[in-house]
Amino acid sequence: MKTTALIMAGGRGERFWPRSRKSSPKQFLSLTDSDRTMIQNTVDRIRKLVDIRDIFVATNQEYRSLVREQLPDLPEENILCEPMPKSTAPCIGWGAVTVRKRYGDAMMLVLPSDHLIMQQHLFRSVLKNAMQAAERTDALVTLGIAPSTPDTGYGYIQYDQERDTGLPNTFRVKRFVEKPNLETARQYLASGEYLWNSGMFIWKASAILREIENQLPEHYRCLTAIEAADGTPAAAEAVQKGFREMQAISIDYGVMERAEHVYVIPSSFGWDDVGSWLAVERMNPANDLGNVIKGDVVTVDSTRCIVQGDSRTIAMVGLEDMIIVDTKDALLVCAKDSAGKIKKVLEVLRAVNRTELL
């Protein structure tokens, strides 16, 4: 069966301000020493499994030129620009009907464009495993990450380790749960029954469309209208209309939580969702003084800091657990334990109409 991929690249990446901006969010940046951006790495790591002509990128009009620039080999018609943000179910549905229209049916790898994966080889091996399961069973398959900490920033997947599915390393999902509080996260971790929800899915286009038809019939109606117009002069108008009509709903909440046949593959291929500046510390080696530094930095009595310099020299004196991010027009200085509040800066800038900094 043909293998396709749908790469989700519509995010705004606000938590990486000031390096990520509305005009150039996280997936189009490199946050490691790599010259390749996150979306380029995402494509690179599946090139051995999927032909570039069968890779689709879901994004929005604003990022079309960035996608073309960073993925010059990708056929332009494979860039799906959502007219407005409607969360993941409409976007994934559009990808699925596009695949159905073009290929009849095909395997789909649905992948975020802004995650880090350290062990590429292992990752591809897990994907192959997942594709076999999805092909043999018509099920929806998701990758669950073996948790290392009681992280409250992820959704969790409870799975059934007892019942044999007859498929290698593949388990039935009991339920999806939203981001827990710390106490609950600790229980999940201790129980050994939970995995982090990675947001990566593997299924046949026909399988996910069947579930959407069952659970989100209104969405399915809009999606078939988009499918019918695909390749005709009315295509753009149909997408516009379809997205206007579809309600915003996530694939997890709208489909996965209530779907019949959902499998999870417990995985550990060095995954990070790169959810905040703190991820930079996990992704890059610290120096002898415990700082993760990029750029021209002078350190005096400072430790456990994350610094992303730009063109200027940065001097740190007596700092601990700080994040410093410098850019041409904006500078962030943030305590590590306040990394979650960076979006408040954007709220302030929005309120005073400083759009050039967003």
Added chain:
Amino acid sequence: MKTTALIMAGGRGERFWPRSRKSSPKQFLSLTDSDRTMIQNTVDRIRKLVDIRDIFVATNQEYRSLVREQLPDLPEENILCEPMPKSTAPCIGWGAVTVRKRYGDAMMLVLPSDHLIMQQHLFRSVLKNAMQAAERTDALVTLGIAPSTPDTGYGYIQYDQERDTGLPNTFRVKRFVEKPNLETARQYLASGEYLWNSGMFIWKASAILREIENQLPEHYRCLTAIEAADGTPAAAEAVQKGFREMQAISIDYGVMERAEHVYVIPSSFGWDDVGSWLAVERMNPANDLGNVIKGDVVTVDSTRCIVQGDSRTIAMVGLEDMIIVDTKDALLVCAKDSAGKIKKVLEVLRAVNRTELL
């Protein structure tokens, strides 16, 4: 008797890096909302007592053009450029022989160029008081600041409150003491017998030269050679030779500590020696959130910070007691309690030959 002033403006101001640089130290900057720089304010506040033609500025060749630029009314021949740094005694001695050569004798106000004085009127009234004492007694008069905290950053002056000098508000100095440790500083403060050494002196040129002759005879010999050449084509060469020969020694250690007739006037005119970035907090009002901010700054959950912005927007998230100073080519992020370590940054930059940043 004619009144002259000698303004000491040779300092490097390293503790205000990165705003102060070797090429433009603290006395040539404004650290408040004032448009006037510190040296301009120093001159402004004595203009009612001293004619600009009788004000001398002691600095070095590197800062000559800054002095001319910032004090355009000052006669160029009143800029005394020390060929090399030799601490304060040689510099003050040079000022004194220059005054003697030009005026025979005159009152001298010796003032640092980089101190803050809040109550100008009171300051001038203290200076008048000091000039009367210096004129009537031929003594060396210094201004002592009534201490408000057991500060270990200042030298102290112990004075004799019992013995009547017959001069208003003027007391005999018992001894000068160097910067004490905290325990000693606390004892000084509790005793009520000590004042901070402000480094401001009032005396007749003849009086300080008499003391230099007695206590630093080799210096006096060099100074008279400089005096003899003053106004002749050999002047520059004589200054060069004299400074090469004179040992570096401070006026406090070399003269004041052992001088015969030294008086102090206890003063409180809102004085600050502006010794580090922490002074910016004392000199400028804090906003409602407890931050002292200059520039385009977005604050989220941050307090008690000192921020000096430049052209870029600065966002602070979750910070307490931090100093952030932004300039075109260098940024400082420093914990307040590490402000004394900023000079270590300069040591590092010097070691790696980054002279453009010094």
